[in-house]
Amino acid sequence: MSYLDQITSPTLLINEPITRANIKRMADKAQRHGKKLVPHWKTAQSREIGNWAKEYGIREVTASSIKMAEYLCGQGWDNIHIAFPFNPLETPKLNRLAVSQSLSVQLVNPVTTQKLVDGLSNPVGFFIEIDAGYGRTGVHISDFGTIEKILRIAAQSDKLRFKGFYLHPGHTYYTPDKAGIYEQSRQALHMLKMKYQSEFPNLVTRVGDTPGCSVTEDFGDVDEIGPGNFVFFDLMQAELGSCTKADISVCLAVPVVDINRERKEILVHGGGVHLAKDVLVDSEGNKNFGEVVFLDESGWTIPFDRSYLKSISQEHGIIRASDSLLERVKVGDLLGILPIHSCMTADCMAEYLSLDGKKIDHCEGQ
Amino acid sequence: MSYLDQITSPTLLINEPITRANIKRMADKAQRHGKKLVPHWKTAQSREIGNWAKEYGIREVTASSIKMAEYLCGQGWDNIHIAFPFNPLETPKLNRLAVSQSLSVQLVNPVTTQKLVDGLSNPVGFFIEIDAGYGRTGVHISDFGTIEKILRIAAQSDKLRFKGFYLHPGHTYYTPDKAGIYEQSRQALHMLKMKYQSEFPNLVTRVGDTPGCSVTEDFGDVDEIGPGNFVFFDLMQAELGSCTKADISVCLAVPVVDINRERKEILVHGGGVHLAKDVLVDSEGNKNFGEVVFLDESGWTIPFDRSYLKSISQEHGIIRASDSLLERVKVGDLLGILPIHSCMTADCMAEYLSLDGKKIDHCEGQ
Structure with missing residues (x-):
């Protein structure tokens, strides 16, 4: 059974090989x-x-x-x-x-x-x-x-x-x-x-x-x-040049609940209580609360054309969707969201799901 | 024993009489x-x-x-x-x-x-x-x-x-x-x-x-x-005119860990994982992540001259302090912070402490 079959609500995924590679890279650097x-x-x-x-x-x-x-x-x-x-x-x-x-x-x-x-x-x-x-x-x-x-x-x-x-x-x-x-x-x-x-x-x-x-x-x-x-890294670190997006080792799986093809928007269950409200703002003032990746049985892939969360509230997230995302997405699908600030997202979610379907602990409460 | 004696770390306080008054006011209005x-x-x-x-x-x-x-x-x-x-x-x-x-x-x-x-x-x-x-x-x-x-x-x-x-x-x-x-x-x-x-x-x-x-x-x-x-209301609602600050019925108790009198800043243990990162920005671009109230055995009082959280990170909060706050505050004290967005703060904290020292439940996890 794929880890995906376990997910019915917002769930923080962790990719163990990427996480280990991140730790190893820094440990090697320190040792060097x-x-x-x-x-x-x-x-x-x-x-x-x-x-x-x-x-x-x-x-x-x-x-x-x-x-x-x-x-x-x-x-x-x-x-x-x-x-x-x-x-x-x-x-x-x-x-x-x-x-x-x-x-x-x-x-x-x-x-x-x-x-x-x-x-x-x-x-x-x-x-x-x-x-x-x-x-x-x-x-x-x-x-x-x-x-x-x-x-x-x-x-x-x-x-x-x-x-x-x-x-x-x-x-x-x-x-x-x-x-x-x-x-x-x-x-x-x-x-x-x-x-x-x-x-x-x-x-x-x-x-x-x-x-x-x-x-x-x-x-x-x-x-x-x-x-x-x-x-874990995150999109803020990718923007700062600390890592590439491929180094980000956590992502929030979110259910698609509505699609507005005219506005090119997708509504997902995934908001401030899941991701926290950290945001990247581009030079034109557009806000980015997280970026879409495609989930599959072995993890996630980063699409060529970018789709991102343009706004979030407590539980709602609205994705500004690329044409290729709109072509493939259906209500009831799961998408992945790479977080802006992984420390805060992990703190909100207080649990991880590994890609082999195991729950991984996180300290709970404040 | 005062509820204050139970607090050693960031704790979300709830004032039951104010909460009840808020509920009653809206229930009366609906009935009317x-x-x-x-x-x-x-x-x-x-x-x-x-x-x-x-x-x-x-x-x-x-x-x-x-x-x-x-x-x-x-x-x-x-x-x-x-x-x-x-x-x-x-x-x-x-x-x-x-x-x-x-x-x-x-x-x-x-x-x-x-x-x-x-x-x-x-x-x-x-x-x-x-x-x-x-x-x-x-x-x-x-x-x-x-x-x-x-x-x-x-x-x-x-x-x-x-x-x-x-x-x-x-x-x-x-x-x-x-x-x-x-x-x-x-x-x-x-x-x-x-x-x-x-x-x-x-x-x-x-x-x-x-x-x-x-x-x-x-x-x-x-x-x-x-x-x-x-x-509960909150500072965003007070700014919108939905309530006064006196109607806000939750506040985060935070320990004072350092004071910088030259910069008129107070460092507290209280950050984004406690309050969430909702912010009010005034016309001059100053950010406000929450406002200081004075705690006492019967609850809190709103000071005449305003002190507020000018910045927060994961666990840190930095208060821009008024002169009168600086005069009375000591390291090891507790201060109260009225939240910008009480829904998000309550979600972060996932538990309340009443002013008579009882823990009050909140749904946990996402």
């Missing part, structure tokens, strides 16, 4: 450069896909919330890093998880550092997150006062262990000069390493984002790389 | 006009909140997917309408549910109608969805050929029972002239009623959308109204 790959598991959020990653030598992962870390605990990871400025209200939960799992957290201010010093009952590592230009979060690269306050406060505790500096240059997503951002990130981390490694000889530096890690071939003296999205 | 209120439960998606609604005389609800209908089955509803063009792949599931629950579906084309005639094993009602200008879905109001084909095919089956015409004028969300749209909708449904009521004397017409139902006082000869969002 002598870097440790610690992928951000906010994209896959899956124990099973974690097991695939382990086959390519990956031993540590990153979570973006303590809930996600909890989901990944006990799966044999050498360490789980929670790459979100630590929320002191979650200290009791951190203590519970740290009993049996090596964990690290991310610190960006002295207040939270002090709260952890006061509240930790088990050893936990920490990275200081650095902002070298992105502006979302982290201690500004020039703010040595704060860095040193954090280090001094942490030193009061034998449970809070400094691991190094973490930098997420998320502005690679919207800045054309990715090489320039990478140079800036490398220099920032290099400077910090030079400044602090006599005091902390084991400190490591980590940088992570898929657009940068996909295109750069010069990681400088950075020790670890931490991209996330590369496991 | 002699209309039946059949709320769209895609917003609340909750059995418990359904029980509150029943106290105001509401006996039927609408779901936007068969999965949501399944969740609401067996809860004593006189009928559950699935207000999405029926997906023929779900006929077996519809048959299972229809054994013990009165259900109706929505039809927009002859193909699906024929599939239902061939596949139905239990009686199910149907509405024909009409498009009178919105352009998302439905049979165009002037396309009598399709309407009559659907009716003729349906008449072959003693299980598929015509209930009437359904119209969702969703363009009230972005068209200033809501009264004009309502006039158009009323006229469309009136014309259909005149045309078909000799053949179908029991046919009803239903129109539903929160902006229209909130502001209009003239429903004409429409029989039923079906708004959804009014149960």
Whole structure:
């Protein structure tokens, strides 16, 4: 029985060979450069896909919330890093998880550092997150006062262990000069390493984002790389040049419920609650919420002429259809939609179906 | 113990008295006009909140997917309408549910109608969805050929029972002239009623959308109204004039993890996976992903000077903070965020916490 026979409603498909190839490619690249790959598991959020990653030598992962870390605990990871400025209200939960799992957290201010010093009952590592230009979060690269306050406060505790500096240059997503951002990130981390490694000889530096890690071939003296999205990729990454559409390893299967041949539109069951509302806007202002692929028993193929979701609401998706799609499509068919932002789509769907018909887990709830 | 003591991570709060007042106001309005209120439960998606609604005389609800209908089955509803063009792949599931629950579906084309005639094993009602200008879905109001084909095919089956015409004028969300749209909708449904009521004397017409139902006082000869969002409201509805901010009955509690007083920014754990990415953009192009309220033991208060989420990513939210907020806020505090689009936020969170500390259910998964 084909996996297709199981599908009656919007279903997130995962192509295991493409996913494995994506993981292997990044693992090989990290190895070639002598870097440790610690992928951000906010994209896959899956124990099973974690097991695939382990086959390519990956031993540590990153979570973006303590809930996600909890989901990944006990799966044999050498360490789980929670790459979100630590929320002191979650200290009791951190203590519970740290009993049996090596964990690290991310610190960006002295207040939270002090709260952890006061509240930790088990050893936990920490990275200081650095902002070298992105502006979302982290201690500004020039703010040595704060860095040193954090280090001094942490030193009061034998449970809070400094691991190094973490930098997420998320502005690679919207800045054309990715090489320039990478140079800036490398220099920032290099400077910090030079400044602090006599005091902390084991400190490591980590940088992570898929657009940068996909295109750069010069990681400088950075020790670890931490991209996330590369496991699945998506149309945003294809547009950024991180991958081709053929590298995208997840797609939403959606049922066709109506066809309007005059308007060249197809109505599918597939909207914001399935795909999330991330959008690409072209130079003429046309919105694209996902692109159509043809499903078959062995997976999907990308058509030559493009059809795409021109609008979505909570459950509805409207495809702007090419002539060749209109010729072959029928009400009751299934189409595939490559997502704009796979992390968000996977989070909405909270489960995958493999092409051999197996359900694959994803962390549930927020 | 205050409900606040239970919260350590992003949590969707519901204010029961405001929710009940919203339901009562719309139920009173429907009664005043002699209309039946059949709320769209895609917003609340909750059995418990359904029980509150029943106290105001509401006996039927609408779901936007068969999965949501399944969740609401067996809860004593006189009928559950699935207000999405029926997906023929779900006929077996519809048959299972229809054994013990009165259900109706929505039809927009002859193909699906024929599939239902061939596949139905239990009686199910149907509405024909009409498009009178919105352009998302439905049979165009002037396309009598399709309407009559659907009716003729349906008449072959003693299980598929015509209930009437359904119209969702969703363009009230972005068209200033809501009264004009309502006039158009009323006229469309009136014309259909005149045309078909000799053949179908029991046919009803239903129109539903929160902006229209909130502001209009003239429903004409429409029989039923079906708004959804009014149960919670949100900032988009406040901007549209459907409600005031004080009528919004859900808010996301978010932990404060960092404060940047120079930039007047507060970093919270609350992003796209919690709120969804719906956004309001003001005339100067500033984005607003949600607005700050102050939480206290009895609920929340709206501050005089506005602070709002200026950007969000998967888990991060950055608040543009007013001076008075900056004066009182500390790392480790909780703030409330009124959502832009409460249906999507509730769908992301899939659970509510009441102000007396009880968990309230929401349909899970897609």
